[in-house]
Amino acid sequence: MLNEQMLATAHNNFATAEPSADYAMEVHDIAKTFPVRNMLGRRTGGVSAVDHVSFKLPRQQTLGIVGESGCGKSTLARLVMRLIEPDQGQVLFRDEDLLQLGKNGVKDMRRHIQMVFQNPYSSLNPQLSVLDNIAFSLWANGGGKAEARSEAHQYLEAVGLPRTFADRLPGSLSGGQRQRIAIARALILKPEVVIADEAVSALDKSVQAQVLNLFQDLKSALNLSMIFISHDLHVVEYMSDEILVMYLGRVVERGPAHRVFANPLHPYTQALLASAPSVDMEAPPKPETLLKGDLPSPLNPPSGCRFRTRCPLATERCALETPVLRPFGQGQEAACLLLKEEEAASIPPSLINHS
Ligand SMILES: Nc1ncnc2c1ncn2[C@@H]1O[C@H](COP(=O)(O)OP(=O)(O)O)[C@@H](O)[C@H]1O
Ligand code: SF4
Ligand SMILES: [Mg+2]
Incomplete structure (x- = not known):
């Protein structure tokens, strides 16, 4: 289905930066508190959405970011893209700190880091044909229309849609087909990094699997590095090489995906895994490990460990000290x-003694 060689050649001809390091991107100590103001515009508090998060995106691998809705995943992605301004931190990409760049620098950087969102319909232009929706970003960045359209045909094919779709309008397509167009439109700019934020969450399960496989195919054909964000553990497990587990704005666990899923260490990761609907209907989750209660408000997060209000193992110490990774x-x-440490390294998670 994928014309891999043609596409990869088009892609690589464009990419100027040779892989120079092990990481496509490094994020250091990034934080964002959204101010909350009263009717008079006076600041009365803040929503701590992302609290001193750091991660490295290994080159040509997928970093999965997982956590319940409201834990700061989208804010983190938007900070990295500088769609919102962080309070502090560094985003190192192509030997530069994106947070120090001027307007033109940010614009240039955004073509190398593309995002795919949950709802493609809101970002596709309903008046433009499928082909022109894909070609648009290329000619908006200075490319000729004929050339952009010819390239858009390649990307249409690469995302598994027939050429006959070129003249159709987005309104006539299914959700999965629209998401394929959104992916083609992101890829035509030949990004090094793709950030997919809940990119399959709105799709039916069967269509989800097809779009996930498409992401996997394109990632290896085009040597992409990916950040794959989802509240759905199974989706993240399927996609990721590395995992970052977030809880109320903080990273509570990270590591190679196979390790984190086989041997989750943090009580939150364990509860998240136990609470995720099983793909194996024969194996119901153990009730004692299920995640109980709602995420506390980030307006007034718990002191110490932010998970302590829902953690079955919490002690007084957990309210007083902030755990670090x-x-x-x-x-x-x-x-x-x-x-x-010694227990975590050698014993299966269900037997870990936390006291
Ligand atoms: N622009 C904003 N102003 C105020 N609060 C915000 C804003 N954007 C997000 N938040 C809050 O930040 C927290 C994290 O949100 P978000 O990053 O969207 O979480 P997730 O993507 O994990 O569901 C939520 O409590 C949300 O209400
Ligand atoms: S509340 Fe305490 S035991 Fe539970 S995760 Fe936090 S630090 Fe660990
Ligand atoms: Mg989100």
């Missing part, structure tokens, strides 16, 4: 005060 071997890190 600590290494537990084989690249896995978790931020829990009570987790003991």
